[in-house]
Amino acid sequence: MKREILCTECAEKRIKNFGMEKSGASIFTADPYPQEHVKLVQGKAVQPFICDYCAVDIMPEEKCFASSIWADHGAQPYYEWEDEFITIKKEKEDAKVQKETSSS
Numbered sequence: 001m002k003r004e005i006l007c008t009e010c011a012e013k014r015i016k017n018f019g020m021e022k023s024g025a026s027i028f029t030a031d032p033y034p035q036e037h038v039k040l041v042q043g044k045a046v047q048p049f050i051c052d053y054c055a056v057d058i059m060p061e062e063k064c065f066a067s068s069i070w071a072d073h074g075a076q077p078y079y080e081w082e083d084e085f086i087t088i089k090k091e092k093e094d095a096k097v098q099k100e101t102s103s104s
C-alpha cells in the first residue's frame, strides 16, 4: 500500500482523474484498474505536513486528504492508518437510508 498526505488541490485532481466516487462521509474510492484500489479520506492535519505530490506546506488543522493506493495481490494490504495523521470529521452519516439491508 502506498500512503500519501495530499493537499486539497492535489486530492481534488486525483478524485477527478480516477473518477472517484464519494462512498461515505469524507471518503472517496475508486478501482482504477482490475484489483487495484484508491481511497481518499478527508480530514484535518494533526501536525504540519508537506503534500506528497506538490510539496506545498500543510498546516496543522488545515484540510487535507490521506490517500491510499493498493492492490489485491500487493504485499501490504490496506489498513486504516488515516486517523494517525488527520482528524476525520465524523458526520452523522446520512445513513438510515442505507440501512435497509437486503430484503428481497
Ligand SMILES: [Zn+2]
Binding pocket: 006, 007, 008, 009, 010, 011, 051, 052, 053, 054, 055, 056
Ligand atoms: Zn499538493
